[in-house]
Amino acid sequence: MSSAVVPELPWLLPGALTRATPVARRTTRDWLVDGLAFLLALGWVLLAFGDSVGPAPEFALNAGPSWLNEVDLVVGLLTTAALWLRRRWPVALAVASLPLAVFSVTAAVALLIILFTVAVHRPFPVAAALVGAHLLVTPVYNQVRPDPALPFWAAMIWTASFLGGVLAWGMFVRARRQLVTSLRERAHRAEAEQQLRVAQARQLERTRIAREMHDVLAHRISLLSLHAGALEFRPDAPPEEVARAAGVIRASAHAALQDLREVIGVLRAEVGGAEVETPERPQPTLADVPALIGECRAAGVRVSTEDLVVEPATVPAAVGRSAYRIVQEGLTNARKHAPGAVVRVRLAGRPGDGLTVEIRNPWPVGEPPEPAIPGAGTGLVGIAERVTLAGGRLAYGRDLAGDFRLAAWLPWPA
Template sequence: MPPPAPVPPRLGPWSRTWRYLVAGGTGLVVWSVVVLDASTNAPEPGSLGIGLLVTADLLIGLGSLALLPLRRQVPVVVAVLLVAATSVSTFAVGPAALALVSLATRRRWRELLPVGGVWLLGSVANEMLNATVVRDERVGVMLLPALGLSALVWGLLVAIGFYVGTRRELVRSLEERALVAEAAQESRAEQARAAERTRIAREMHDVLAHRISLVALQAGGLAFRDDLSRDEVRAAAETVRDGAHRALEELREVLGVLRADAPAATEEEPPQPTLDELPALLADVDEAGAPVTLDVSALPGATRTSLSGVPASVSRTAFRLLQEALTNAQKHAPGAPVAVRLAGEPGGRLELTVVNDAAPVGVHAGSRVPGAGLGLVGARERATLAGGGLEHGPDAAGRFVVRAWLPWSA
């Protein structure tokens, strides 16, 4: 089964008007030439028979013009009728040519060839009719050139129709490709927005969970310590307030990124923390009441206060993983000692280990911070995206261990 013919584009008022003007003008020119020839060569110029024939030619041609608006609804029928009308009306040549071009835009030979046969037969009939009117005995001699000229005109009209149809299909294809490209671009933009929202959500969790955990632990310890002096209570309250203020500042930074629909070209996103900020992170944890030890003996060129030898991208990911592991330890075992170990070498991988004991005896349950259980899940996803991995769980001694590794060259 052949594919359905493409739907032709809708024509505007001017597009329809100039087509009808061209068809009518062409028919009028051909009709005028025939009238002039009949008036000049007829044996009885101005006779009633010639006048009636010329008038009938004109009326049939005008009727052919009236059929043109139907050429898109029933193209084959209209083309056959108008081409057949050329056998008795030279004025109909213009409307028939337009109908033939319109049919050829469909590019279906099984429709064009029968119409072409009718076109040639119509030419023969019209030539014989004209020869009869003017009583020209050379009709047999003139018939062959007339057929050749008619076939040439038919081929030219079909070629024009094929060109118009091909161009319409090309334009339609380009429009469809533009729509597909626009939809793909919109989809990529939406994916980018979703990825950015996910990244910001992860940053919010990493930063705020750690900061708020410290505030909650400090406030919880303050609530259950009744042996503190007034100055110690004031100092602890100041620490809690300072932690809350820092948490609010970090929240404002993150929300500022979310609100910035089109940041200025001079604005830059604040740099993400790296392992260079690890000493400050450990100091915060230690200040909250959880003793922390750091072992970097297996990390070449590193000291407790200088970890700048790790590549920047790896250092940023490693800091977030350690931050999440320390936050997890503070949530579930507040006050328990925490041991952090970094190891690795260039060309290999960076290994991170965080070990914390169970909460010390006497730590009240109310000082523990509730968690959703998704922090380490997100940390594992972050490590996996960086080409590494993360494992966590209790060891044989009952301690909770978080182990992560990242490729050194990530």
């Protein structure tokens, strides 16, 4: 059934005479449910009327004046036809059909369907009030159309059981739909929050890289200022010193432009209102990877290393920092998800071929023996952003050998 809520009395709303009330279109499922409800109510109309005019009326479902049977047939057919409007005006139909509950037998099923619709689509106080109103007219109905097979109080209990069952069933369906809607909204919200966390992780990684480049740029520019000042205050310096200072200025300017180009690539958005912060300690490089592995070994992690880097002293500082962060993230993930496993770290590369960093550990079997280390799940996102900004490639996941593999290639110019 459609869950759209539409006012039952649109003519009472301001401006309703000048604009139409939007109504949700029925889905295929709605048409099937409405058709089944219509056929069920129509079948009861025909059954009840045929029983009341049969050859043995003393065995009729309900007794009463003979002329009332023809009126009841018309009322039952009209109420059954009104079921097609129950989605739009369930409360209005329940109120309008209340007088029919005084005498109509043929409209009984249609009335129950209308009350069920009210219980599904309207709050509990509204549904309970309408069910209570229909229950209050039950004594009058039993006086007008007494049941020859049941005494008065038995008929009252029977009718109250039907009305209570319809109300309970409708409230159950309503609660279940609200639960499904709530779970769907929570899933959408969790997905949106995860995307936001990923975006924040990327932005934080860009900011972190920009801070790392601060010291390098400051060093280049201060070197430029120093040599330019020397040329300004000593214009009569020997040509050899002028040429040497000019060469240093040219090399420093070229390196500063390269670093500045990396910073501009990181800072894609304009940042305003930045506060002065305490300078961070010097950032790690490739030469600090052995110390990092030593710290992990001291903490109990079994790490095997394979260093095949040719001329490691010539690795650019930015590439070395990225390699350090990749090894750090790989060892952290191994401690979190595969405690006790042997972690293999492999470094290889040469100028012109690039630097390859690979961390591999066996895939964990079963649950970890101790509580898992909590994490936000954005570490690999930040590493991927760092490698992409450096112009490299990153791959991670389970390989054909069944191990978890984190591998990155970083450009290393000749």
